[in-house]
Amino acid sequence: MAQFLQLSDLHVVEEGALASSVLDTRRTLTAVIDRLLEMKAALDPLDALLVSGDISDDGSADSYAFARAELERLDMPIYVVPGNHDAREPFRAAFANLDATPPSGLIDWATTIGDTLVVGLDTLVEGQGGGRLREDSLDLLRNALDTAGQGPVVIMLHHPPIKTGIRFMDAIGLENAEALEAELADTRCDITLIAGHVHGIHHGRLGHHRVATAPSVCSGFALDLRASATVGFLTGPTGCAFIDTAPGGIWSAVPLDPSDGPFPF
Template identity: 35%
Template sequence: MRRPDMFKLLHLSDLHLTPPGVALHGLRPDMQLECCVSDILVDHADADLCVVTGDLTHDGLPLAYHEVRRQLMRLPMPVHVMIGNHDDRTAFRSVFPEACAADGFVHQVIDTDAGRMVLLDTHEPGSAGGRLCEVRLAWLRARLAESGSDPVYLFTHHPPVRVGLQRMDAICLRDAEALMAALLPFRERIRHLFFGHLHRAVSGTRRGLPFSGVRGTSHQIALDFTTPHVAPVSFETPGYGVVFIDTDSIVVHHAEIKPQR
C-alpha cells in the first residue's frame, strides 16, 4: 500500500513478447508477463499509473502486440506503452493507435497529480541504438516549455548515459548530448529520467539529473563489463520498478516477480 500523499508509479520494460506459446532464450515471455501482471494485481493494484518503456515484443509481430494488450488490460490503473528497438512502429500503431502522436511517433504527455510525464520515442528502424531526430527534439522542447512550473519526469527506451556494459553502451541513445541540451534549461523542474533497454536495475545521475532503469519482465542481461560485441543473456529473476513520488522525494524500489499465486 502507499501513503495517501504519495503518487505511486509502476515502471515496466522489455517484455519481448513473442506470439503466444513461442519460447525465447528458453523462456516463455508471455508467461513471464502474466506472472508480472498477477504480481502487480496482488501487491500494487493501488498504483496511480503504469508506464512500459518499450521492447514490448521481440520481433514486432502483430500477434505479439495483441497479447501485450490483452495482458496489460488486466491492470486496473492507466497503462501507457512505448516502443523500443525490437518493436515495429507500424505493427504497434495497428494495435495501440491511441499511443501515437499526430506526427506518427510514439510519444505522449500525461499530466498527473505528481506532475508532467513525458514519454519520448527513441526508436530508429533498422538500428538497435536509439535516435532523437530534430522533429522529436522540437516536440520535447515544446512540451517542456508549455509545462509551466510543473515537475517533469522523462521516459525513454534507450538510456541517455553509458553504464559500463560494453555491448549495451554501443547501442544506447546516440543523440544523448542533444537530449541533455534540450533538458538542461529546465533542469530545476526535471525530477527523474526513466528508461529500459538494459534489462538491469541501474541508477545514477547525468549532469545532475537522476535516472533509473529496471529489469525486463523477460530475460536479463548479465552484469558483464568486459564482453564487447554481444549482450550475454542472464536468467536472473525478472522484475519491475515501484516508484513513490512526493513533493520532496522520489524512491525507486525494484520488485522481483514471484511465482503465480
C-alpha cells in the same frame, strides 16, 4: 504527486514461439501480471502504468494483442513508448486508442498525471539496436517543459541516456544522449529520466538530472565490465519499478522472481 508502475522489455512473441529460442515470454508476462495483481494493494494508489519499450520481441500484431490484453488486466491508464525490438506501426495499431498515442509519426507524447508532467520519447530506429532522438522529439519535449508548472517531470524513453558498463549493451545505446543533455541543461524542473533496454537496475546522471533504468520482466544481463564479457542474457533477475514523484518520493525496484515469505524475524 503521482505514483507509477514501470514495466519494461516484455519481449512478447507470437503464440507458440520462444524469445531468442529460450524465453516463454507470453507465459512469463501472464505470471507477472498475476503477481502484480496480488501485490497491487501494497502499492496503491497507482496512477498509471508506464511501459518503456520492447513490448514485442518480433513486432507481430499477435504479440501486441496479447501484451495489450495482459497489461489491461492491471486496470490502470497505460502509457507506452517503443523499443528497438518493436515495429512502430503494429505497435501504434495495438495502442492506438490510448490517450497519449499519436495517430502518425513518432510515438512521442506529453501528458499530466496528478501534478506530474510525463513525457514519452520514441528512440526506435527500425532496423538497428541502437536508438536515436529525432529533432521532432526534442521539440515536443521543449514545448512540454516550457508549459510545465512547478511539478515534477518524468521522461520515459527506451534507450537510457547513460552508459552501464555492459559493453555489448552500451554499443547499442542512445546515439545522441548529448542532445538530450543539452536540451535539459538549463531547465530548473525536477526531472527523473526512466528507461529500459538494459534489463537491469542502473542509476546515473544526465547533467544534473536523475536517470534510472528498470529491470526487464523477462530476463537480465550480468554486470560484467570486461571487454571479454560473454554477449547474452540471463533468465533473471526480473522485476519492474515503482516511482513516487512526491517530494521525498523514491524510485524502488519491485522484484518479480519467485520467492517465499515473508517469514517473521
